[in-house]
Amino acid sequence: xxxxxxxxxxxxxxxxxxxxxxxxxxxxxxxxxxxxxxxxxxxxxxxxxxxxxxxxxxxxxxxxxxxxxxxxxxxxxxxxxxxxxxxxxxxxxxxxxxxxxxxxxxxxxxxxxxxxxxxxxxxxxxxxxxxxxxxxxxxxxxxxxxxxxxxxxxxxxxxxxxxxxxxxxxxxxxxxxxxxxxxxxxxxxxxxxxxxxxxxxxxxxxxxxxxxxxxxxxxxxxxxxxxxxxxxxxxxxxxxxxxxxxxxxxxxxxxxxxxxxxxxxxxxxxxxxxxxxxxxxxxxxxxxxxxxxxxxxxxxxxxxxxxxxxxxxxxx
Amino acid sequence: xxxxxxxxxxxxxxxxxxxxxxxxxxxxxxxxxxxxxxxxxxxxxxxxxxxxxxxxxxxxxxxxxxxxxxxxxxxxxxxxxxxxxxxxxxxxxxxxxxxxxxxxxxxxxxxxxxxxxxxxxxxxxxxxxxxxxxxxxxxxxxxxxxxxxxxxxxxxxxxxxxxxxxxxxxxxxxxxxxxxxxxxxxxxxxxxxxxxxxxxxxxxxxxxxxxxxxxxxxxxxxxxxxxxxxxxxxxxxxxxxxxxxxxxxxxxxxxxxxxxxxxxxxxxxxxxxxxxxxxxxxxxxxxxxxx
Numbered sequence: 001x002x003x004x005x006x007x008x009x010x011x012x013x014x015x016x017x018x019x020x021x022x023x024x025x026x027x028x029x030x031x032x033x034x035x036x037x038x039x040x041x042x043x044x045x046x047x048x049x050x051x052x053x054x055x056x057x058x059x060x061x062x063x064x065x066x067x068x069x070x071x072x073x074x075x076x077x078x079x080x081x082x083x084x085x086x087x088x089x090x091x092x093x094x095x096x097x098x099x100x101x102x103x104x105x106x107x108x109x110x111x112x113x114x115x116x117x118x119x120x121x122x123x124x125x126x127x128x129x130x131x132x133x134x135x136x137x138x139x140x141x142x143x144x145x146x147x148x149x150x151x152x153x154x155x156x157x158x159x160x161x162x163x164x165x166x167x168x169x170x171x172x173x174x175x176x177x178x179x180x181x182x183x184x185x186x187x188x189x190x191x192x193x194x195x196x197x198x199x200x201x202x203x204x205x206x207x208x209x210x211x212x213x214x215x216x217x218x219x220x221x222x223x224x225x226x227x228x229x230x231x232x233x234x235x236x237x238x239x240x241x242x243x244x245x246x247x248x249x250x251x252x253x254x255x256x257x258x259x260x261x262x263x264x265x266x267x268x269x270x271x272x273x274x275x276x277x278x279x280x281x282x283x284x285x286x287x288x289x290x291x292x293x294x295x296x297x298x299x300x301x302x303x304x305x306x307x308x309x310x311x312x313x314x315x316x
Numbered sequence: 317x318x319x320x321x322x323x324x325x326x327x328x329x330x331x332x333x334x335x336x337x338x339x340x341x342x343x344x345x346x347x348x349x350x351x352x353x354x355x356x357x358x359x360x361x362x363x364x365x366x367x368x369x370x371x372x373x374x375x376x377x378x379x380x381x382x383x384x385x386x387x388x389x390x391x392x393x394x395x396x397x398x399x400x401x402x403x404x405x406x407x408x409x410x411x412x413x414x415x416x417x418x419x420x421x422x423x424x425x426x427x428x429x430x431x432x433x434x435x436x437x438x439x440x441x442x443x444x445x446x447x448x449x450x451x452x453x454x455x456x457x458x459x460x461x462x463x464x465x466x467x468x469x470x471x472x473x474x475x476x477x478x479x480x481x482x483x484x485x486x487x488x489x490x491x492x493x494x495x496x497x498x499x500x501x502x503x504x505x506x507x508x509x510x511x512x513x514x515x516x517x518x519x520x521x522x523x524x525x526x527x528x529x530x531x532x533x534x535x536x537x538x539x540x541x542x543x544x545x546x547x548x549x550x551x552x553x554x555x556x557x558x559x560x561x562x563x564x565x566x567x568x569x570x571x572x573x574x575x576x577x578x579x580x581x582x583x584x585x586x587x588x589x590x591x592x593x594x595x596x597x598x599x600x601x602x603x604x605x606x607x
Contacts, residue, residue, distance in 0.1 A: 111341055115583075118590060122582035124535055126542045127558050127575030134568055253448035258539060262562065273543065276454035284455055288447055295446060 059282035063275060068286035071271060076290070077161025078148060079260070079267030083252045085187040090194035091245060097195075098202020098241075099229060102210060113199060120196030126258040129189045133262070136185060143185045144178075146264035153178050186263045190255045194248045201244040205237035212236070238309045246302035253291055345587025352581050356401040365392035367399040367552040375567045385569035387560060389550075393569055396552040397577050403553045405581065407468055408533040412526050414472045415533075419479030420522070426480065427487030428510065438484070441477030449474045450539060457545040464553070467546035471536050475529060482525055483518055490514045527589030531582040538578055554578050 061068050094117075101113040137145040144150060148163055156166035156175050164183065167175035209215065210233065218228045256269030264270075268287060275283035355362065365371070369391060376386040384393035426437040444452065456470040457463075490496060496513050504512075538555030540546040547553030549560070554574040561571015 114341060114590075115587075118586045119579070119583055122531060122535075122586050123579050124538055124542075124555070124558070124575060124582075126539060126555075126562075127571070127578065130558065130562050130571055131575065134565060134572075138565055250448055254450040257448075257450050257454070258542070261543070272451055273454065276451065276458045277545070279455075279458055284451075287451065291448060291451070292446055 059286070061275070061280055061283040061286075063278045063280040063283065068282050071283065072268070072286055072290055075266060075268045075271045078265060079256055079269060081148075081162040081164060081183065082186055082190065082256060082259070082265060082267060083249070085183055086190035086252060086255075087194065087245070087248060089187055090191040090198055090248065093191070093195045094198025095202050095234075095241070097199040099206055099234065101199065101203040102206035103229075105207065110203075113203075117196035117199035120192040120199075123192060125189060125193060125255050126262060128192055129186070129259055129262045132185055132189050143181050148182050148265065149175070149178050150182075186259050186265060190252060190259050193251055193255060197244060197248060197251070198241070202237070202241055205240045206233055209233050209236045235309055239306055242302050242305050242309070246298050249294060249298050250291075339591060341587055342591035345584045345591065348580055348584035349588060352401055352405060352577075352584065355398055356405045359398045359402050363392075363395035363398045365395040367391065367396045368550055375564070377567075378569050384573040385567065387557075387567070387570045388564050391550075393557075393573055396557060397554070397573050399552040400554040400557065400574060400577060401581075403464070403547065403551065404534050404537065404578070407464070407537060408530045411468050411472050411475070411533050411537075412529045414468075415475040415529070416479045416522065416526060418472065419476035419481075420483045422476070423480030423483035424487055424518075427484035428491070434484070437480060441480050444474055444477045449536065453536065453540060454543070454545060457540060462545045462548065464541075464547045464551070467537055467540045470540065471533055474536075475533065478529065479522070479525065482521055486518045486521060487514055490517045524589050524592045527585050527592060531585040531589070534578060534582050534585075 059068055060066065061071055064071055097113050097117065101110045101117075104110045104113075133145060136142045149155060153175055156163060156170045156172050159166045159169050163179040164176060167173070167179055215228065215232055218232045223232075253269070256265075256267060257273050258269070259265065260267045260269035261273055268290070272284070272287045274280070275287065370389045374386060374388060374390045376382055378385045382392050382394060384397060387393055387396070422437045426434040452474050453467075453470040456473055457466050460466040460469065490513060491509075493513075496509050499509050499513060537546055538553070538558070541553050541555030542559045544556075544559065547556045549556060554577055557574035558571045558578075561568070561574070564570050
């Protein structure tokens with residue numbers, strides 16, 4: 001489906017990629033079309049694409065002139081590192097704020113958290129990124145501005161492609177520190193939206209659980225508040241929260257397009273921006289396919305986790 | 317018609333709105349939203365300078381003469397921010413209206429007719445949901461060519477499924493409810509049921525969704541402009557102004573103020589939508605929205 005849609009759009013990739021001069025030369029356009037199989041009818045192109053897909057071949061990027069799969073393999077780890085860090089941050093903050101808001105329902109603290117969480121969801125990420133860069137990089141110089149490592153620092157030996165993990169595995173602690181310094185600001189900016197989302201869903205999920213009799217019983221038994229919150233409330237409230245965390249991966253993908261462009265983070269977001277603006281169809285379809293796969297995988301994990309937190313689902 | 321009034325849970329929530337309006341957060345949202353609407357209408361009267369005029373000295377920091385400083389071409393940032401309201405807010409409203417007309421019609425048909433229509437519409441919606449919004453929007457704008465109008469089309473394309481889902485869900489639940497069945501037993505034709513019973517029930521949640529969607533639309537439109545795919549310079553559009561600010565780091569006021577404008581408008585609409593959602597049945601909307 002992604003394939004059909006990207007081909008329906010009326011732009012001409014040959015014109016977009018060859019530049020003005022070359023595209024006025026019919027021979028160049030013809031050669032270009034033949035090279036990428038664009039001269040064949042659409043159904044034929046689709047069958048060829050599917051056939052290649054079976055062998056794990058996503059086609060050749062019309063822009064980098066490399067197989068899309070090679071491109072993806074190069075850029076995915078950077079985005080994965082950024083996305084996972086930001087989701088973890090958003091979870092920690094969002095869950096905490098959500099529980100606090102629910103326990104303080106409708107009083108001042110709840111209202112403040114409500115504005116903070118809605119604020120996180122209302123702030124354009126590209127603007128937040130700039131303000132953060134201006135403050136912490138330009139004014140305070142607490143963090144480096146862009147990229148995954150300082151120019152003078154060599155990447156750690158390739159293991160997972162996540163620089164933080166790879167550097168720890170190789171025992172290069174200075175590289176680890178450098179990677180974390182580069183990671184922290186974009187990850188925080190990226191976390192803002194999902195933090196707001198998680199806070200709101202945690203709040204409403206916890207509110208529903210709070211009214212249950214067993215929570216009152218637990219309190220009446222004199223259990224410490226910590227035990228009540230973690231064992232009785234959070235566990236029962238977790239399925240809807242898990243669902244949102246799964247959905248949040250989509251938001252992160254949207255965010256990475258903007259954030260990676262601003263922080264010169266060499267990941268999928270930047271790659272997809274370059275591909276989209278150059279109408280690099282194989283690359284766009286490749287990214288969409290990758291995102292769809294991640295989406296399915298994440299939701300599978302969420303389904304499995306349902307069973308972990310809620311034994312009733314396991315039995316059913 | 318008293319039967320409908322008694323068994324209809326949403327009708328009573330209309331009466332609950334006044335309570336929700338009394339919350340300070342709601343009032344804040346209402347005031348800010350109204351403030352920006354007035355600015356959007358009156359920008360030519362309020363703005364001290366022409367948003368495109370390049371008369372003043374370059375890179376002036378905020379001062380009494382230029383409340384928000386001047387930008388890299390000597391334009392008054394304050395005037396540009398005010399004029400920006402005339403672009404973002406009406407466009408966001410227009411595109412939410414478009415997205416609702418398309419999504420609502422398709423969703424309503426899907427919910428009412430069921431069968432293959434339902435299947436077709438919902439699979440198309442699923443597809444749009446599965447692809448990150450900005451990726452799809454970028455691809456569309458890149459294909460059509462950058463420009464504000466194309467950006468609006470792209471945002472409509474990625475946002476209609478939200479409306480379709482809500483309307484479909486509401487139409488389906490309402491069709492199954494007893495008062496519609498009662499209406500049928502009384503011999504009223506189906507299209508009457510749609511107008512009299514279904515429409516009032518769909519209206520509330522749709523208003524909530526619209527308020528929330530206006531915020532999202534402003535965010536997405538300005539993001540596209542920031543990436544250079546929406547409004548083009550020299551247009552005074554907030555997203556592209558932030559983008560200019562990104563290139564002139566030392567002059568923070570060029571990018572910071574338009575960003576604050578975006579945050580305040582979006583936050584205002586989100587606060588409004590949020591309060592309205594509390595006033596209506598919150599679960600109906602969350603469930604129908606699927607998120």
